[in-house]
Amino acid sequence: MENSASGGRHNLSFGPALRLRNALRAGIQTPDSYSFYSSGRSGRATQLVITPSRKEHSVYQGEKFFVSCSSNATNVQRVMWTGPEGQQITDYTGSVPQNNIQRIYVEDGRSGHKGVDLVFENISRTDRGSYTCSANVDGKEEFVSFQLFVHKLIDFEDTPTVQYLEEDRDSIVRCDVDGDPAPTIAWIVKGKKVKYEGKFSQDTENPNHLIVHNATLEDAGEYQCRAMQLSSMTSNIESLRIDVKVHHKPRSSNNNNDQAYSYVSGTVNLTCEAIAEPKANFSWMKDQETLMPSDRVQIINFPNKSILQLTVADPNMFGDYECVAENHLGTLERVIILERGSKPAKPTLKVTKAEVNALHLSMNAQNHPDMPIMGFRVQYKKAGDDWSFAHATEFKKGESYVIHNLTDDTLYVIRAYAKNAAGLSDYSDEAMERTKKVEAMNVTSFSSPLTSCSFVFFFSSLLAAYLISL
Structure with a gap:
């Protein structure tokens, strides 16, 4: 624990303050062992004590916190707290309805009129500053203060968890992050920490954003924006996973066939597959005319596939069918040739x-x-x-x-x-x-000269002998 007279400072806020917060949440009284004697205006040791005994307290925005001020002297009068602007904090929990309690208020301490607790609810960054406890102790005015630092936890704000790169272009992956202390950013792409060279660089306007140069389909995957806070009083680290996809023009699938067969009065499916991001829109053409659904033509579309189902009513329906898949980045055209085939023989x-x-x-x-x-x-x-x-x-x-x-x-x-x-x-x-019927299992007869009646008599006799022996 630090020495109050030296004016020293803890590097991290995981000691008394953390135990104090846990005690507050659990409804446990703060240990007296955190008390200390401060220096009054006359430069002498004062008997006015702040618990926990720290000149600086570091908390995060939105947390709860309280500090006790008291004295063990015989004559203690007018114990009170004042805020950073010198304003007196006079709101007591008993003086106003519970649902109207201020965020910062005071409560009677454990030692009655000799102590007052200063309570913070939902701490704001505007609450930062110096808080002073004063009292008349044995006829003398005494003062003791502490400095409150309010930090803001890492907040990724409105950073999208799904983002897109543009194929063959330099694209930005955003990480909009806030916090106090201001966090520093590191990027992890597909499990490896990013080095700002070659494929990746920092955005000059916003160093938290990642530039991906000449994006390809291989650049899609999971990206992590890792934010770190570090100061003499606190440290924190958080990561946000971002699913990065690549916008690209339609590409042909390996499952495509360029030839199909049918016969007059037959039904045939022509399938066209195209992988694209965003998804492609499909259309079908024959003889330079766009095909529309009819009693002979049905078009069934899926996210990356279109099926043209034809009922071949006459020989004119054989020929070349063109599938067109397009998005705002480009167009893919495929021709499927429907040829006349032979109907299979009846089996x-x-x-x-x-x-x-x-x-x-x-x-x-x-x-x-x-x-x-x-x-x-x-x-x-x-x-x-x-x-x-x-x-x-x-x-x-x-x-x-x-x-x-x-x-x-x-x-x-x-x-x-x-x-x-x-x-x-x-x-x-x-x-x-x-189908065959399930046959009941045959009951194997005893290989004994006893008939069924004599077997029942024999079994009954054994049972009776056993019961008598009990």
């Missing part, structure tokens, strides 16, 4: 094996020389249900065709479609099969 379907919860199938369809069969789509339902309630599953050609997770002892109706690059065939003839 054959047979149930080869029935189990309790599964049915094994055999399926086949004649290949077209230029359009081989790629797989099958199988629909199945319980007998009596409508096909609108049917389940469906897809199989690749040549794999094991087994429908799982069925209900035991239930009659199912099944049909299949063959699939090639041009689409689906007509469905097969329907097949019906019942």
Whole structure:
């Protein structure tokens, strides 16, 4: 603990002041061991005591705090507190309604008229300054003071937690931060502390902001603005995570196909994917005309994908379809060629094996020389249900065709479609099969010459003998 006569200062405010704040929040009385004798106006030691015994107190804006002033002398009169402007603090908690209590007020101390506590509620930075306790002690006017420092915690104010860079341009990531003492800033990008060279530099107008030069998609990720406060009285550190994204023009996805097949009366989906930030707007064109939804054309848009669903009503619908994806940074154009293909042959379907919860199938369809069969789509339902309630599953050609997770002892109706690059065939003839019934477990008979009646008599006799032995 510091010596009050030396005028020394603690480097950090984690000693008596912290214990005092904790005591205040917990409703615990402040220890008398923090008391000290100060110097009066005459230069001699005075018996007027401030507790806790510090000439300087450091607190944060918004906190609660109190200081006690008292004396153990025999004759103590007119104990009072005055503020930084010399104004007397006279508001007592008992003199006004509780909900009208001032932020700064006094309360009777633990020693009755010999002491007065000075209480701060929701401390403001305007409360900084020197506070003096005065009293008449044994006929002499005595004075003792302390200096109050009010710090402001780190505040990131309105810094956005999602920010954007512009591709191929120098862009700024903002960190608007305030505090007292004024915080210093360090940047961490993807887990590494930033060095102001090459890719990154400080903004000359606002050193807390980070400049990212010639931004690319690789510069997206998590950025941290770390703010640090340090003074002879306090230290503090806080970090704000910022999700940084990069605005860029639409780019083609690796999942795109430039060719598709269908047949007259068939249905086909043309898919166009484009990655962009902000998200791209999609449109479709054929023969220099923009396509609009109709009974033959449906357009289904997702954040990074557009599907053009066509019902091919006549041969004129084959040809080139252009997908256009655009945002304010650029445009991506893709052409998908829809060619006439061959409709798959109607498949054959047979149930080869029935189990309790599964049915094994055999399926086949004649290949077209230029359009081989790629797989099958199988629909199945319980007998009596409508096909609108049917389940469906897809199989690749040549794999094991087994429908799982069925209900035991239930009659199912099944049909299949063959699939090639041009689409689906007509469905097969329907097949019906019942899953097997769960059989009850057989009870193994005792390998004993005893009949069931004699066994019951034998067991009863054993039970009776056991009960008698108890």
